[in-house]
Amino acid sequence: MSLVTNFEFYPSLHFGESDDNESREIGAVAETHLGLPAVEVKLSCEMSLPKHGSSSRRRHRESSQDDRSRIRHRKDKRRESTDRVAGSPSAQATGENIWDGILSSFDDVRVPIRFDWDAHKRNIMKIMFGRGGIIEGDNRLRDDFWSFFKKLLENCGRLAERNGNARNCVIKNATSRFHLTPRNFNIVHRYQFVRGDDEYSLEIPPDGLKTLHYAALCYVDFLEKQEFQKYQKLRAAQANLPISNYRGKILELIQANSIVIVSGDTGCGKSTQVPQYLLKAGFENVCCTQPRRIACISLSKRVAFETLNEYGSQVAYQIRFEKTTTSQTKIVFMTEGLLLRQIGSDSVLDKYNVIVLDEVHERHLHSDFLLGIVRSLISQRPDLRIVLMSATINIELFARYFDNAPVVQVPGRLFPIQVNYKPISHEARSSSRFNPAPYVRILEMIDNKYPSSERGDVLIFLR
Structure with a gap:
């Protein structure tokens, strides 16, 4: 220094x-x-x-x-x-400093029930979330941990009452079931570092520090279980998508043909799953085009989330004046106009091995230009793979234009639709002022149908 x-x-x-x-x-x-x-x-x-x-x-x-x-x-x-x-009796009985042996028998935790934890909340948050702490997170996670910790203390208090002990709750083999947590983390050293030379701060006893360590392990384990449950639900939802049954066929056709057309109804999963299939099959430098910028950003974030690359750069997006691509990027979502501008500087698009043109059935100026350009690129780059994704409109037209390219038709999913007709009175129609009463009645009907604990969204079209 x-x-x-x-x-x-x-x-x-x-x-x-x-x-x-x-x-x-x-x-x-x-x-x-x-x-x-x-x-x-x-x-x-x-x-x-x-x-x-x-x-x-x-x-x-x-x-x-x-x-x-x-x-x-x-x-x-x-x-x-x-x-x-x-100099406490427990330390004199063992003949050693209790601070040195606080973690030696850490499998047993004695939770002090009547200890004033709120008075030590500031130091506890520094131990758990400060620089070098056990958990990293924002203020929302700190509040969530404190609520979790208070509930843990309440459960320990009820357990102590059942055991006839009003002062302590002894948890046997408390940490033996945690296998993926930092067992060598010394909370005593961490506490001494956080407390520093503040002689006016209250002191947490050794049992309290062991309780904090146990609470941190429980909370991290709780977060891991939550994330794993989300991951299981995500994989189950992916397996239930209609396009999942056609994964092998799509990859086989892409390996054998320069151009493949994937046709599917809205909601079949083609926009989010086909790029993932290409990534898992070993393809790199994949370009996926979308007609709108907001679709590029949202699809990029969704694919990154489903591939567990939310904080990486393997999946990125690039729009005008903004991009998240790096040297590690394997899939990039961009607008059709941006890909056209790249063709101006790179006529054969050497930087891409696979080009996925999504929503080609919309037939606007940029997409039609790209269709003509990629058709001529096939003769110049036999290694290039083109995937056209479209709704079930005019599939024969695209197939004939690309010399009878193979087509994979993916059926969509139909959801039950219930029609509730709520007509507006003639007086309300003739009035120039907006009347929200019909929409309020619809919301009340939805609220009465579902329990208050269930959350959801409502989409209303106005004209």
Whole structure:
């Protein structure tokens, strides 16, 4: 650590001419609070510094003596606190400092029921979520952990009442079932680091620290189970999509043909699943076009979420003035107009191995231009693969245009539709003012049909 940093932490310490005792004292201070070896600090102290006048040296010496006295006072307070804990009956029975052995028998946790946890909430949050803590998350996750911790304490309190113990709840083999958590995390060291030299902060007893460690393990395990349940639901939903039954056929045709047409109704899963099939099959440098920018962004985020690459860059998007692509990107979603501009600088699109043109049935100017360009690209690049994805409209037209390209037709899913007719009165129709009563009645009907605990969305078309 540089000498300038030492001055920033201890601006009043005297680094001029000093005896060995003074150097050792400064070395002990830096070793305790800065983590520096005493030898390095002593060498730093012996470096030549600008000389001050006698009055200035006197003021620095007096100020340094005051600092050293305050530091000795803090050390004495810390030593008294440690001696109190070490002098407890449990520590005297074992003949060792209880802080050293707090995690030695960590499989058993004694939860203090009547302990005031709210008074220590600030330090607890620093232990769990601070820099170097057990859990990383935003304020929402902190509030969620505190609610989880309070419920855990309530359950421990009920368990203690059933066992006839109103002060403690003993949990046997508490941490033996956690196999994927940092068991070597020393919460005692973490607590001492968070608490620092604040002599006015309340102290958490050893049983309280073990309880915090156990609560953190339970909470991390709870979050992992939640994420795993979401992952299971996601994979089940993917397996239920109509296009999942045609995965093998689609990949087989793409391997054998330069152009493949995938036709499917809305909701069959072609826009989100076909890029994933290509990625899992080993294809790289895949370009997927969409007519609209918002579709590029939303599909990119959805595919990244389903491929567990939400925080990576394998799946990215690129629109005008904005892109998330990196050298690690394998699938990029972009607008059709942007791909046309890239053709202006790269006429054969060497950077892409697969080009997926989605929603080609919309037949606007950019998509029709791309269809003509990719048709000519096939003769120049036999290794290029083109996948056209469309609704079930004019499939024969696209197949004939691309020399009878193979077509994979994916059926859609039909959902039951119930019609409830709520006519508007003639007086309301003739009025120029907007009447929200019919829409309110529809919302009330939906609220009465489903329980209040169930959430959902309502889509209303106005004209």
